[in-house]
Amino acid sequence: MRPQKMRTASLRKLTLGAVAAGLVLTGCGTTAEGGSASGGDSGPITGLRFMVPNSPGSGYDTTARAVASVMESEEIAKGIEVFNLEGAGGTVGLQRLVNEKGNADMLMQMGLGVVGAQFSNQSEATLDQTTPVAKLIEEAEAIVVPGNSPYQSIDDLVTAWKADPGNTPVGGASNPGGPDHLTPMLLAQEVGVKPADVNYVAYDGGGELLAGILGGDVKFAATGVGEVTESAAAGDVRILAVTSEEAVEGVDAPTLTDEGVDLVFANWRGIVAPPGLKDADTKKWVDAITEMHDSDAWKKALADNGWTDSFITGDEFSDYLTEESDRVEAVMSELGLV
Numbered sequence: 001m002r003p004q005k006m007r008t009a010s011l012r013k014l015t016l017g018a019v020a021a022g023l024v025l026t027g028c029g030t031t032a033e034g035g036s037a038s039g040g041d042s043g044p045i046t047g048l049r050f051m052v053p054n055s056p057g058s059g060y061d062t063t064a065r066a067v068a069s070v071m072e073s074e075e076i077a078k079g080i081e082v083f084n085l086e087g088a089g090g091t092v093g094l095q096r097l098v099n100e101k102g103n104a105d106m107l108m109q110m111g112l113g114v115v116g117a118q119f120s121n122q123s124e125a126t127l128d129q130t131t132p133v134a135k136l137i138e139e140a141e142a143i144v145v146p147g148n149s150p151y152q153s154i155d156d157l158v159t160a161w162k163a164d165p166g167n168t169p170v171g172g173a174s175n176p177g178g179p180d181h182l183t184p185m186l187l188a189q190e191v192g193v194k195p196a197d198v199n200y201v202a203y204d205g206g207g208e209l210l211a212g213i214l215g216g217d218v219k220f221a222a223t224g225v226g227e228v229t230e231s232a233a234a235g236d237v238r239i240l241a242v243t244s245e246e247a248v249e250g251v252d253a254p255t256l257t258d259e260g261v262d263l264v265f266a267n268w269r270g271i272v273a274p275p276g277l278k279d280a281d282t283k284k285w286v287d288a289i290t291e292m293h294d295s296d297a298w299k300k301a302l303a304d305n306g307w308t309d310s311f312i313t314g315d316e317f318s319d320y321l322t323e324e325s326d327r328v329e330a331v332m333s334e335l336g337l338v
Helices: 059-073 088-099 112-120 154-163 179-191 206-214 229-233 279-293 296-305 314-334
Strands: 038-040 043-046 049-052 081-084 106-111 131-146 170-172 200-202 220-224 237-242 264-273 308-313
Touching (some): 049 059, 059 131, 059 264, 059 279, 059 296, 088 112, 112 179, 131 154, 131 206, 131 279, 154 237, 170 179, 170 206, 179 220, 179 264, 179 314, 206 237, 229 237, 279 308, 308 314
Parallel strands (some): 049 081, 049 106, 170 200, 170 220
Antiparallel strands (some): 038 043, 106 264, 131 220, 131 237, 131 264
């Protein structure tokens, strides 16, 4: 069975891009408007609060803690506080960041999910209000089933999904418009399931999603490949396919294109800062994250997590965010989601 083609080239190949230190907190804290984290030439940066806009154990959380760990070990910064502020697909955290205008002591981990959540949640705070620092990584999505699932291949899954989409729920750790949501919606369109018929179940983070998969609450899921590699190695879940152009090293699964499904998709993650920073503070963070990126410790983190290096900074990242926002909005409109 050869699945039907998508209607547009932009959807046919949608590459939207896409641990140790830290204190997990909930709640808000105070604004330090006009502040500036110390460090730079005088030694490691101090005073950084690094916000994760969703739950502990999520892809954003894992990435932020990897960044913090490397910055600490390389003595780029010390005493980094990583904290979680969940809600509305990351837009609660985004609003908090925008409210921290001029605060040079705060960064926020983000990615494609927050781009989509701007639209699906009609957020007053938007990414174009922030100060872009760096895009860090891209990561393939994985199509995953429980280890005891009767679906042994994508073809098995698609056959069941087309026969009864309402009773074939798919989970993801994204709100509408995020990568775990867009992946099954685009897959549905590609294989002949109406996107409106997809029974999508949103979970708040990878930990809750994994529990839903293992508990049989969903028949399959879409999630970042790095979030399920250990579970797949243990036999708790089975990865039917990955969404990258090439097979993911260390993951025993074909690509969707290998299986005859014409879809390539990449999630991505990056870092933004509050609006209104002084040029010197923006440069300080770009320089610090660049130093982190160039370290051997970060290269090891990339390999350990199955992440693809896709590093860009400053104005280049700003342009990328604008293009991604426009593209995601167009895709969501195409799928009838906005």
